[in-house]
Amino acid sequence: MQEKGGSTLSDDSRTKTPHVLTVAGSDSGAGAGIQADLKACAARRVYCSTVITALTAQNTVGVQGVSNVPEDFVAQQLKSVLSDMQVDVVKTGMLPSVGIVKTLCKTLREFPVHALVVDPVMVSTSGDVLAGPSILSTFLEELLPMADIITPNLKEASALLNGMQLETVDDMRSAARLLHNMGPKNVLVKGGDLPDSSDAVDILYNGHNFYELRSPRIRTRNSHGTGCSLASSIAAEVAKGYPMLSAVKVAKRFVETALDYSKEIDIGNGPQGPFDHLLRLKSHSQACHRQQPFDPSDLFLYAVTDSRMNKRWGRSIIDAVKAAIDGGATIIQLREKDAETKDFMESAKACLRICHLHGVPLLINDRVDVAIACDADGVHVGQSDMPARVARTLLGPEKIIGVSCKTPEQAEQAWVDGADYIGCGGVYPTNTKENNITVGLNGLKTVCMASKLPVVAIGGIGVSNARAVMEICASNLKGVAVVSALFDRECVQTETRKLHEVLLGSNIGST
Numbered sequence: 107m108q109e110k111g112g113s114t115l116s117d118d119s120r121t122k123t124p125h126v127l128t129v130a131g132s133d134s135g136a137g138a139g140i141q142a143d144l145k146a147c148a149a150r151r152v153y154c155s156t157v158i159t160a161l162t163a164q165n166t167v168g169v170q171g172v173s174n175v176p177e178d179f180v181a182q183q184l185k186s187v188l189s190d191m192q193v194d195v196v197k198t199g200m201l202p203s204v205g206i207v208k209t210l211c212k213t214l215r216e217f218p219v220h221a222l223v224v225d226p227v228m229v230s231t232s233g234d235v236l237a238g239p240s241i242l243s244t245f246l247e248e249l250l251p252m253a254d255i256i257t258p259n260l261k262e263a264s265a266l267l268n269g270m271q272l273e274t275v276d277d278m279r280s281a282a283r284l285l286h287n288m289g290p291k292n293v294l295v296k297g298g299d300l301p302d303s304s305d306a307v308d309i310l311y312n313g314h315n316f317y318e319l320r321s322p323r324i325r326t327r328n329s330h331g332t333g334c335s336l337a338s339s340i341a342a343e344v345a346k347g348y349p350m351l352s353a354v355k356v357a358k359r360f361v362e363t364a365l366d367y368s369k370e371i372d373i374g375n376g377p378q379g380p381f382d383h384l385l386r387l388k389s390h391s392q393a394c395h396r397q398q399p400f401d402p403s404d405l406f407l408y409a410v411t412d413s414r415m416n417k418r419w420g421r422s423i424i425d426a427v428k429a430a431i432d433g434g435a436t437i438i439q440l441r442e443k444d445a446e447t448k449d450f451m452e453s454a455k456a457c458l459r460i461c462h463l464h465g466v467p468l469l470i471n472d473r474v475d476v477a478i479a480c481d482a483d484g485v486h487v488g489q490s491d492m493p494a495r496v497a498r499t500l501l502g503p504e505k506i507i508g509v510s511c512k513t514p515e516q517a518e519q520a521w522v523d524g525a526d527y528i529g530c531g532g533v534y535p536t537n538t539k540e541n542n543i544t545v546g547l548n549g550l551k552t553v554c555m556a557s558k559l560p561v562v563a564i565g566g567i568g569v570s571n572a573r574a575v576m577e578i579c580a581s582n583l584k585g586v587a588v589v590s591a592l593f594d595r596e597c598v599q600t601e602t603r604k605l606h607e608v609l610l611g612s613n614i615g616s617t
């Protein structure tokens with residue numbers, strides 16, 4: 107364990123992958139315990155290894171059974187991980203027997219780590235006992251003095267302090283001071299159960315200063331595993347090298363954000379549900395639309411909006427998108443170069459609803475942030491926009507990514523970067539994009555031949571020349587992307603329908 111007062115990692119260890127080892131019990135319902143620790147560490151982006159001390163049969167109603175792991179097997183797990191894997195921080199949760207606490211302390215003396223975070227789990231949120239009073243003295247004598255921080259809730263702090271009554275913030279301060287006297291470098295007394303408080307108040311004490319960490323109380327049924335997740339998140343931040351006060355603040359903010367996000371998640375019938383550490387479940391369970399896998403035939407009639415043109419003709423983006431879909435557009439890209447971010451997001455959300463009602467994917471041009479914020483189906487990026495590889499990391503594996511390419515090399519790179527299709531052009535001269543180099547039908551054909559990805563042609567394309575474009579006869583040329591020939595016209599629906607007929611007539615690329 108580090109020296110008292112010094113709580114940052116050495117420069118050497120900062121370059122390695124931050125690693126938390128959790129020593130805790132398994133929760134079959136996966137709201138708390140080892141499972142919560144793994145999720146919290148994943149969300150906080152540190153590696154997490156696990157030593158399981160007990161198996162619990164548990165759900166949102168309560169704990170139906172507990173089976174402790176034999177001490178010698180806990181010792182074996184600890185040794186396996188600690189002897190090999192460069193653990194930065196050990197975080198403890200359910201330590202169900204005196205023997206297991208002693209085994210842990212002994213092993214930590216043999217394999218010292220940078221920091222020890224102790225969540226003194228004794229009773230589950232459902233009120234079931236997870237570590238009986240018999241372990242209290244070993245906790246106090248052996249484990250607490252080794253800890254860099256302990257994170258008791260009011261009940262646990264009271265149990266560690268011989269039943270002391272804790273009802274006010276001042277009581278919490280006194281408890282923190284008394285617990286600090288028992289040896290841990292920092293004490294975080296969590297006031298989530300404090301009566302009559304509209305705020306969630308926690309007290310952090312480091313032997314010198316008290317910090318009152320206050321945040322609005324989040325009223326939710328889905329709070330099972332909050333304590334485990336908070337302690338793991340503190341461990342994660344400390345493993346990254348942050349000082350304790352920052353680690354606690356960030357961890358508390360993370361858990362609050364996740365609790366707030368997870369209010370409507372519906373899992374189990376009991377009084378306490380789990381929450382969503384990765385902030386991803388809601389969009390799947392509540393969205394009426396599920397992302398379809400990318401279908402290259404969607405590129406057939408690719409309508410790209412332009413706010414200036416639509417404004418000139420006195421229509422909103424939303425009306426323009428509706429009309430294009432009614433005319434037969436098979437994919438929509440919002441290319442709103444002048445829009446304010448807030449307006450863009452609002453329009454994008456409204457367009458997304460319309461597109462999804464009609465089973466048409468909606469992509470955002472350039473703005474990966476807007477695509478993420480409104481959960482669009484994907485993005486289209488050019489050579490000077492965010493690289494497709496980075497966009498893929500941010501958007502995840504399902505979203506559609508298109509990349510503008512004028513050369514075989516760019517097409518190869520788009521493939522390597524994980525794009526789904528490429529846009530190639532300008533095939534013909536265009537006024538829509540300034541200083542755009544025209545590649546011509548030959549350039550389009552060269553790129554199509556080189557591309558492992560499906561291609562959509564763009565630039566100066568309309569009813570009069572769409573057929574010629576499709577007739578270059580490249581099997582991966584799946585359609586045309588059009589701005590002015592649809593949107594710089596009086597009736598978007600009529601123009602889209604006309605183009606749709608021409609493309610169907612060309613009988614190429616529609617499959």
Ligand SMILES: Cc1ncc(COP(=O)(O)OP(=O)(O)O)c(N)n1
Pocket residue numbers: 408410439441471472486487488489490491508509510528529530539562564587
């Ligand atoms: C389908 C399609 N292809 C190419 C482009 C052009 O993208 P980019 O090169 O980034 O230029 P801007 O459109 O951002 O001006 C596109 N938008 N769509």
Ligand SMILES: Cc1ncsc1CCOP(=O)(O)O
Pocket residue numbers: 531532533535536537538539542564565566567587588589590591
């Ligand atoms: C965005 C873009 N990228 C290459 S050409 C072009 C403009 C296409 O617009 P239009 O269809 O009006 O020629």
Ligand SMILES: [Mg+2]
Pocket residue numbers: 471472486487488491
């Ligand atoms: Mg761009």
